[in-house]
Amino acid sequence: MAADHCIDLTNQFLIAMPGMADDTFAGAVVYLCEHTDKGALGLVINKPIDIKLKNLFEKVDLTLDRDDLAEEPVYFGGPVQTERGFVLHEPLGEDGGHYNSSLRIPGGLEMTTSKDVLEALSHGAGPKKVLVTLGYSGWSAGQLEDEIARNGWLTVRAEPSIIFDTPVHHRYERALSLLGIDPGMLTGEAGHA
Numbered sequence: 001m002a003a004d005h006c007i008d009l010t011n012q013f014l015i016a017m018p019g020m021a022d023d024t025f026a027g028a029v030v031y032l033c034e035h036t037d038k039g040a041l042g043l044v045i046n047k048p049i050d051i052k053l054k055n056l057f058e059k060v061d062l063t064l065d066r067d068d069l070a071e072e073p074v075y076f077g078g079p080v081q082t083e084r085g086f087v088l089h090e091p092l093g094e095d096g097g098h099y100n101s102s103l104r105i106p107g108g109l110e111m112t113t114s115k116d117v118l119e120a121l122s123h124g125a126g127p128k129k130v131l132v133t134l135g136y137s138g139w140s141a142g143q144l145e146d147e148i149a150r151n152g153w154l155t156v157r158a159e160p161s162i163i164f165d166t167p168v169h170h171r172y173e174r175a176l177s178l179l180g181i182d183p184g185m186l187t188g189e190a191g192h193a
Contacts, residue, residue, distance in 0.1 A: 007145065009035045011108035013162070013175045014042060014144075015154040018186050024079050029175045030137050031088060031158055033103055033111045040139040043088055043111070045131060045163050046171040048073035053132060056085065060115065062122040069121065069130065073168075077133025086136055087112045088163065089127035108158060129164040154179060 014030040030042040054070040057063060064070050077086050091110050092098065100114035110127075120126030139147070147153055156178045166174050173183050 007035075009040065009144070009155055011105050011158050012155045013045075013158045013178070015156065015172065015175050015179075017151055017154060020152060025137075027172055029162075029171050030078070031109070031163060033088075033105050033109075033136075035144070037141060039141050040144045042137045043077040043086055043131070043133045044075060044137060045088075046168055047076040048168055049076050049134065051134075056132065056134075057118065057122060060085075060118060062118055064122055065124045066121060072132075075131060075133040077135045078137030080136050080138045082135035084113065084135065085118070086133045087117045087127075088131045088133070089117070090129045090160065090164070092127060109160060109163075129160075131163055154181070 009032050012032050012035075014028075014032060016025045016028045016030075020026045020028075025044070027046070028044045029046045031045050032040060032042040034041045051074040052070065053072045053074060054064045056074050074085075076082075088109055088111050091104065091108075099112045099117045099120075102110050102112040102114070102117075104110050117126055121130065144153075148155065154176070156175065159175075159178060162171055162174045162178075176183055176186075
């Protein structure tokens with residue numbers, strides 16, 4: 001791929017191919033929040049960890065007053081800054097309020113890293129649909145493009161219902177189905193005609 005040609009995969013899913021060499025990402029679906037010529041940032045959406053949201057809130061001295069979220073798992077967002085929380089949520093719109101540190105994903109969701117979103121959720125307010133991760137996935141300039149070129153990832157436009165409404169153990173196959181692919185059809189080998 002020519003160095004001056006930059007693909008923008010913002011608001012897309014990265015779907016790990018079978019044979020992904022990095023165990024961290026084996027079977028992963030990553031929602032890409034940002035992709036520029038400087039690199040990429042995303043959150044893994046299908047690897048829950050052993051912490052419930054209510055416990056995460058307790059760790060930051062908040063009480064989660066939302067029964068719909070209290071028992072939801074926190075997710076492993078990726079291997080970078082695993083002590084930091086990242087809240088992926090539906091866009092709040094112009095009049096929906098804003099948080100100190102939110103990234104609006106063009107055509108997609110919002111990702112907030114400031115504690116004020118947790119405070120809003122703790123009072124029963126805030127975005128209705130959320131996915132909370134510890135850590136994020138990051139790629140330096142050209143790294144993600146290189147991994148895609150080496151058959152590491154499939155990409156497809158993200159579908160928020162897979163993040164928020166699909167049971168976690170179905171997210172990988174549902175993401176693949178956006179491409180019309182059955183997981184059984186995949187192989188870790190690159191094919192050449």
